[in-house]
Amino acid sequence: MRSRDLFVARCLTSDDGDRGQEIARRAFALVSLAHPSLSFAAWTRYLRRATSSKDGRSGLVLIEDPRGYPHALYRYEVDVQPSLVAASEGLARVLNVRDLVIADVVGAGPDLLTAIARHGEELGRELRCDAVAVHLPQSVVNAVEGLEGYRAVSDGIMVRRITTASPSGGPSVTAVSEQSGDNRSPSRA
Incomplete structure (x- = not known):
């Protein structure tokens, strides 16, 4: 299996001790590329x-x-009072994927966006959301080929309705639980 075919999604916490500090430093290295003054x-x-x-x-x-x-980091939040666009489509709960930071790694673009979307969809299902809204940074707003099934609803915002069934195919995403060290696919750690 090629490394671009598998990404690991790790929910970050601020209280994981030494291991959490190591992960926070790795995440900071990525974030500082997009926000060098941070x-x-x-x-x-x-x-x-x-x-x-x-x-x-x-x-x-x-x-x-x-x-x-x-390779990427994002903040997520469930919006139970969705935007006018979401409300007009009958969506009551939307998982927003925001503050997306993506490493510019040659050849990983579409697969990485697919992995981000796929993990967001699984997280949205777990949190009983009707849709996922991915708020793309300007740097990737024109490179959306990894967001199959999504449609633009606003500048840089792509939305996809989700169902309870999990899609198959494409790059896989594994969620990692720091507490137990086990790998579960694909869910929130």
Whole structure:
């Protein structure tokens, strides 16, 4: 299996001890490429705030390859009071994928976007959402071939309705649980 065919989705937490600090540093290395003025102290404050949800309706996800190299990071949140666009389509709960940071790795673009979308869809199903809205950064807004089944509803916002059944095919995404060290596919860790 080629490394671009498998990505690991890891829900970040701010209280995983030494292992959590190592993962936070790897994630910071990726984030600092897109936000070079962000200090590590500011990153850890953001990490604490973004991962403080007790009900699991919001958090941060790091997408890595099997070697542990970070390729993408995003913040997610369930919106139970969706936008006018979502409301006009009868969507009551939307999982928003925001603050997306993607490493510009040659050849990984479409597969990486597919992996991000696929994990977002599985997370959306777990959180009983009707759709996933991926808010694309300007750097990838024109490279959406990895978002099959999504449609543009606004500049840089792609939406796809989700069902309870999981799609097959395409790059696989494995979620990793830090507490138990087990791999589960594809769900929130």
